[in-house]
Amino acid sequence: MKLNVLAVAVITAFACASANAALPDSWTVGGAVGWSHGFDHSFPSGETGKYEGVDYKAKFDTDKNGYGLKLYGEYNFTDWFGLGLGYDYIGGQSITASVDVPAAELAAKEKGKYHANIAELYGRFAYTFDNNGSDIFFKVGPTGNWSSVGDGSSFKLGAVVGIGAQYAFTQNLAIRAGYDYFYRVAKADFSLFEDRGSERLDEGLLYLGFQYTFGGPAAPAPVQKVKATQTHTLDAGVLFPFDSAKLSSEGQSAVANVVQSANSMENPEFEVYGYTDRIGSDAYNLKLSDKRADAVSAELQNNGVTPKVSDGKGKANPVTGNKCDGVKGRKALIDCLAPDRRVEIVVTGETTAAK
Numbered sequence: 001m002k003l004n005v006l007a008v009a010v011i012t013a014f015a016c017a018s019a020n021a022a023l024p025d026s027w028t029v030g031g032a033v034g035w036s037h038g039f040d041h042s043f044p045s046g047e048t049g050k051y052e053g054v055d056y057k058a059k060f061d062t063d064k065n066g067y068g069l070k071l072y073g074e075y076n077f078t079d080w081f082g083l084g085l086g087y088d089y090i091g092g093q094s095i096t097a098s099v100d101v102p103a104a105e106l107a108a109k110e111k112g113k114y115h116a117n118i119a120e121l122y123g124r125f126a127y128t129f130d131n132n133g134s135d136i137f138f139k140v141g142p143t144g145n146w147s148s149v150g151d152g153s154s155f156k157l158g159a160v161v162g163i164g165a166q167y168a169f170t171q172n173l174a175i176r177a178g179y180d181y182f183y184r185v186a187k188a189d190f191s192l193f194e195d196r197g198s199e200r201l202d203e204g205l206l207y208l209g210f211q212y213t214f215g216g217p218a219a220p221a222p223v224q225k226v227k228a229t230q231t232h233t234l235d236a237g238v239l240f241p242f243d244s245a246k247l248s249s250e251g252q253s254a255v256a257n258v259v260q261s262a263n264s265m266e267n268p269e270f271e272v273y274g275y276t277d278r279i280g281s282d283a284y285n286l287k288l289s290d291k292r293a294d295a296v297s298a299e300l301q302n303n304g305v306t307p308k309v310s311d312g313k314g315k316a317n318p319v320t321g322n323k324c325d326g327v328k329g330r331k332a333l334i335d336c337l338a339p340d341r342r343v344e345i346v347v348t349g350e351t352t353a354a355k
Helices: 004-017 249-264 281-304 328-338
Strands: 026-040 044-049 054-063 065-076 081-101 106-128 137-147 150-167 172-191 196-217 222-237 266-274 309-311 344-355
Touching: 004 281, 026 081, 044 328, 065 137, 065 150, 065 196, 081 172, 081 196, 137 172, 222 249, 249 281, 249 344, 281 309, 281 344
Parallel strands: 266 309
Antiparallel strands: 026 065, 026 196, 044 054, 054 081, 065 081, 081 106, 106 137, 137 150, 150 172, 172 196, 222 344, 266 344
């Protein structure tokens, strides 16, 4: 494989690296099975040669299809890069050699089973597309290849390039599918033939398997929803002119501030209650408090909130108690009872807190 092709592939993998949350600082182990296919490069097929001055013909046929077994372990340094070690066994293939020596009227044919053991070290570059670690990836690295045909065996250094994808059911369990191409798994010596030397045999492995990932960043702390209540007491003297239910500009701002403060809650619900002081009849005060509650509720709706309750309570629940019982003069009494003239907005919702 040309060096520039490898360089382009690696650069492309870097360019596609994603910053999505995968499982950095984690270990992955897995196993797979698959279909293997051999690629023989320029093996002799009915060609002539000489050996000790005798002409002969030779033909090599390869049964290219077989099976493969894969085991691997990886350490994920980041969400897009990791290093892996793998072991691959290629079996189920064979090579048949046929030799014909016309001068001696001699022909021979022998079939040998072919298998290979491959150790691989690779860098894995991934594009992650969910929080569990599902991704598509590219891998590249060197290999050590032990191959044998019949009783003969050899060791060669080679390389692997591969592509694949994995789908993570959880942050621990995933399924992976991919294709690896192993370069220079074996070499055959054909130097006895004219104009020939050593020809190489490569392997391709299409596989499917399962893997388990452990380690990685700590899981976020579980959260629980907590019930929360805010009670906002708005002074009727700020909201309305005396003895009126028309909301002032200051009152509009006060209601808007209540809505903004409730943004920290989930699913807030609003209840509005109006109150008056004890001056005047019960019927009059009940009607006035009801109008004031409705005026505040209307302003809440102008701010995008529909109150669950809007109710006037009249003289009920005075906050002054008997504080103003000894006050003389109408004006002084009105000033003393000012805290009773109010609108309360009760906001109920949920907040989250880490366990």
